[in-house]
Amino acid sequence: xxxxxxxxxxxxxxxxxxxxxxxxxxxxxxxxxxxxxxxxxxxxxxxxxxxxxxxxxxxxxxxxxxxxxxxxxxxxxxxxxxxxxxxxxxxxxxxxxxxxxxxxxxxxxxxxxxxxxxxxxxxxxxxxxxxxxxxxxxxxxxxxxxxxxxxxxxxxxxxxxxxxxxxxxxxxxxxxxxxxxxxxxxxxxxxxxxxxxxxxxxxxxxxxxxxxxxxxxxxxxxxxxxxxxxxxxxxxxxxxxxxxxxxxxxxxxxxxxxxxxxxxxxxxxxxxxxxxxxxxxxxxxxxxxxxxxxxxxxxxxxxxxxxxxxxxxxxxxxxxxxxx
Numbered sequence: 001x002x003x004x005x006x007x008x009x010x011x012x013x014x015x016x017x018x019x020x021x022x023x024x025x026x027x028x029x030x031x032x033x034x035x036x037x038x039x040x041x042x043x044x045x046x047x048x049x050x051x052x053x054x055x056x057x058x059x060x061x062x063x064x065x066x067x068x069x070x071x072x073x074x075x076x077x078x079x080x081x082x083x084x085x086x087x088x089x090x091x092x093x094x095x096x097x098x099x100x101x102x103x104x105x106x107x108x109x110x111x112x113x114x115x116x117x118x119x120x121x122x123x124x125x126x127x128x129x130x131x132x133x134x135x136x137x138x139x140x141x142x143x144x145x146x147x148x149x150x151x152x153x154x155x156x157x158x159x160x161x162x163x164x165x166x167x168x169x170x171x172x173x174x175x176x177x178x179x180x181x182x183x184x185x186x187x188x189x190x191x192x193x194x195x196x197x198x199x200x201x202x203x204x205x206x207x208x209x210x211x212x213x214x215x216x217x218x219x220x221x222x223x224x225x226x227x228x229x230x231x232x233x234x235x236x237x238x239x240x241x242x243x244x245x246x247x248x249x250x251x252x253x254x255x256x257x258x259x260x261x262x263x264x265x266x267x268x269x270x271x272x273x274x275x276x277x278x279x280x281x282x283x284x285x286x287x288x289x290x291x292x293x294x295x296x297x298x299x300x301x302x303x304x305x306x307x308x309x310x311x312x313x314x315x316x317x318x319x320x321x322x323x324x
Contacts, residue, residue: 001041002042002072002089002112004043004075004082005050007051008078008106008160008161011077011106011160014161015168016168018168018169018188019168020037021187022180023035026180036176041058041060042059044086044089046059052079063089069096074112076109076126080112084111084112091116094118103154103155106158106161107163107164108160113157114141121141121142122155123152124141124144126157127160128159148166149166149170178277215250215254216251219240228290233247263290268289270289271301282294294309
């Protein structure tokens with residue numbers, strides 16, 4: 001992991017902990033006798049590296065002294081723009097990337113890769129707040145502004161902060177299989193292992209944020225946990241003792257989306273997660289998520305994602321990449 005003063009601490013420690021925990025698990029299982037991953041933070045010089053949270057990390061060595069590696073990642077953070085002015089680093093990055101089996105970035109680390117000329121005509125992503133800046137630096141790149149992470153051959157890029165852990169888990173899955181990657185996610189008490197194509201903009205989180213101070217805050221939280229139940233406007237209105245017509249109008253005004261649209265978004269996201277990270281049949285997923293039938297789920301997926309559940313499950317990143 002390449003760092004610099006002003007890095008975001010979770011951009012570094014999140015992904016590195018995924019690899020380190022995988023290595024320990026493999027040794028505990030007797031699958032490997034030696035560490036499968038050796039995690040190293042490198043910087044301009046060995047020693048303390050300032051982070052945006054004020055808690056320093058320690059670089060084991062200088063990046064210029066780094067030889068060929070399996071995986072080269074560049075972290076992000078508020079210090080990214082200053083790092084982009086480091087001509088020696090920008091010149092070194094392409095050489096280091098050529099020597100790595102795979103390379104990539106976490107969050108605004110993508111800006112550094114763009115400055116180094118590594119993102120031209122590639123499918124990439126970054127934190128949603130920096131998409132335009134990335135587009136200006138890499139005008140020929142195909143930016144998926146919503147993806148949690150993307151992969152384009154040897155190049156991997158992720159959105160902000162915790163998305164770096166999802167990308168690292170996908171790398172572990174590539175190396176050691178999905179079952180082990182999910183076990184590592186469970187050990188790290190991650191709520192779920194998100195596929196790369198899942199949107200950065202979570203429907204439940206967005207709805208909870210908008211309803212945080214309103215009358216529907218408890219209802220939205222309940223809906224997230226009860227997707228398989230009757231979530232029709234009538235049923236939801238009864239839960240809050242309102243008429244269906246008044247409920248629909250007030251809910252839309254407060255949350256910013258109709259109850260029916262939010263329910264479909266929540267159910268669709270839940271179905272994506274189950275299809276990627278479980279062995280449940282499409283029919284079982286449809287029922288668990290409240291769609292009722294596999295056919296209903298298929299129609300929703302085709303309309304929202306451009307492919308059916310079976311194609312989604314078999315694709316490496318989930319939903320089809322967006323065009324621009």
